[in-house]
Amino acid sequence: MTDLTTRWLGLDLHSPLVVGASPLTDDLDALKACVDAGAGAVVMHSLFEEQLVAEQMAAHRFIDSRINMDAEARSFFPGSEMFEMGSGSYLKRLKRLQGALDVPVIASLNGISPGGWIQHAGELENAGASAIELNLYDLATDPADTAATLEQRQLDVVRSVVEQVSIPVSVKLSPFYSALPAFVAGVEAAGARGLVLFNRFYQPDIDLDQLTLSRELALSSSAELPLRLHAVAMLFNRTGLEMAVSGGVHTGDDAAKALLSGATVVQVVSALLAEGPQALARISDAMSRRLRGIGYNTLAEARGAMSLDSAPDSQTWERLNYARLLHGWH
Template sequence: MTDLATRWLGLELRSPLVVGASPLTDDLDALKACVRAGAGAVVMHSLFEEQLVEEQMAAHRFIDSRTHTDAEARSFFPESELFEMGSDSYLQRLELLRQSLDVPVIASLNGISTGGWTGHAVEMEAAGAHAIELNLYDPASDPAETAQTLEQRQLAVINAVAEQVSIPVSVKLSPFYSALPAFVAGTEKAGARGLVLFNRFYQPEMDLDALELSRKVVLSSSAELPLRLHGIAMLFGRTGLEMAASGGVHTGDDAAKALLSGATVVQVVSALLAEGPRAMARIHGELGRRLSDMGYRDLAEARGALSMANAPNSRTWERLNYARLLHGWT
C-alpha cells in the first residue's frame, strides 16, 4: 500500500487529505471522525474582518443610542465597550480544536485592511494555530481600480501578515488572475509558504417571484476539478510554494489527479457536507488503492508526475489543446 504520509507547510501529516474551511469546524465530533477516517489536517472556517466590524458597530449603535435617551437610561444599559465582541469566540474554538485533535489545525482569515489582517493573524498564532490560510476573496467591483492596484494591495497584505507571525502562511487564490504565474511569484516573494487553488465564489441567486437576491450555497462536483488541475500542473516546478487543491475533490481518483498534477495536499469540503465523515474514509481508501495499483510507493514519487513539467504529452495543458479540442468535437 502506498505510504500517504506527507509534509505540508513544514507540518508532518499522516495523509494528504485535509478538511477544508467549512461549517464542520463547529462540529467537534464530526472533525474527530474525519481525523479517525484519515484526515491529515483541519482548516477552520474563515474569520471575516468586515463581519466583526459590522457586529461591533451594530452593538455600539444599539447600546449607545439608548444611553442618551433620558437621564436614567444609563442605569439600564452598560457602556458598549464592556461587551465582549470580536474574534474571541473564534480564538476559543481554535484553542479547543488544538487540544482535541491530534492533527495540525490551520486558522483561516479573510480580511479587508492591512491592520485588520495582521492583528487577527497575531491573535491566531498566540491561540495555537499551526499555520494561517489567507483567503483573498476580493472581487473587483470598482471601475477605477486596475488589476495591478488590486494585486499590489493583496501582496501588501500577504507581506504584512508574513512579517508579523512566525508560523507558515498559505494563500487561497481565485482562478481569475490574468497572469497567475506572475502573481504567484509575487506571493512567494511576499513571504507566503503555500498556495490553495482555487477559491469558490459563492454568488447570489435571483428570486424572480420576490424580485430580490437570495443566498444559496451550491456544493461542488468533480466537474470543477480540471480548473484546479490546470493551475497546479502549470505552476508545479515553477514555484517554491507548496500547493493545495481545493474544489471538486469527491473521490479518491479526484485526489490522485490533484497529487499527480503537483499538489502536496488536497482539501475536501463538499463531499463531507454531503456525506459526512464517511466520505473522508471512502476517499482515503480509494486514494491509497489507486496509487498502490499505479505502483507508487509514496506521495513523493507520484507528485507532479503529470504536471506540465513532467507529463509525456505536456502540451495538452497549453493553449494548442484548446483548438484541437474544439475541432475534435462531434
C-alpha cells in the first residue's frame, strides 16, 4: 500500500483525506468515526462575517438605546464584552473538538471585507485551532465594483487575517477569476500558506408555485472534479502555496487524480453526507491501491506527476483540448 502521510500547512497528517467544512462538524461522534475511517484533519464550518457583524451591532444597539434613557445608565449596564456576540459557541465547539480528536482541527472564517470581525481569527488561534481556512465568497452585484477593486478587497482581507495570527492560513477560492494565477500570486504575497480549490455555491432557486426563492442542498458528483484538476495542474510549480482540492471527490480514483494533478490534500464532504464516515475508508483504500498500482510508493512521488509541467501531453490542459473535444464529441 502507498504511504499516505503528508504535510498540509506545516501540519503532519497521516492521510491526505480531510473532512471539509460541513454540518458534520457539529456531530462529534460522526467526526470520531471519520478519523477512525482515515481522515487526516477536520475543517469546521465557517463563522460568517455577516453573522458576527449583525450580532455585534444588535448588542450595541440594545445597550446604547437604554443608555440614552438616563444620565447614570452607563454605570449599571455591563460592557459589551459581557455579551457573547457570534463566536462564543463556535470557540467552545472548537475546544471540544481539539480535545476529542487526535487530528488537526482547522477553523474557518467566511468574509469579504476588512473590518472588526477579523479579530475573531485571533480568538480561533487562542482556542486551539491548528490553522484557519479563510473562505472568500464575494459576488459583484454593484456595476461600479470592478474585478480589480473586488480582488483587492479580498487580498486586503487575506492580509488582515494573516496579520492577526501566527498559525497558518489557507484561502478557499471560487473558480470565477479571469486570471487565477495572478490572483493566487497576490494571495501568496499576502502571507497565506495554502489554497483550497474550489468553493461550491449553494445559490437560490425559484419556486414557481409559491413565487419565492428557495435554497436546496445539492451534493456534488465526480463530474465537478475536472474544474478543480485543471486549476491545480495549472498552478502546480507556479505557486509556493500548498493546494487542496474540494468538490467532486467521491472515489479513490477521484482522490488519486487530485494528488497527481498537484494537490497536497483532498477535502471530502458530499460523499460523507451521502454515505457516512465509511466513505472515507472506501476512498482511502481505493486511492492507495490505485497509486501503488501505477508505481507510486509515497504521495510525494505522485504529487504533480500529471500537472501542466509534467503531463505527457501538457497541451491537453490548455485551450487545444477544447478544439479536440468539439471535433471528437461523437
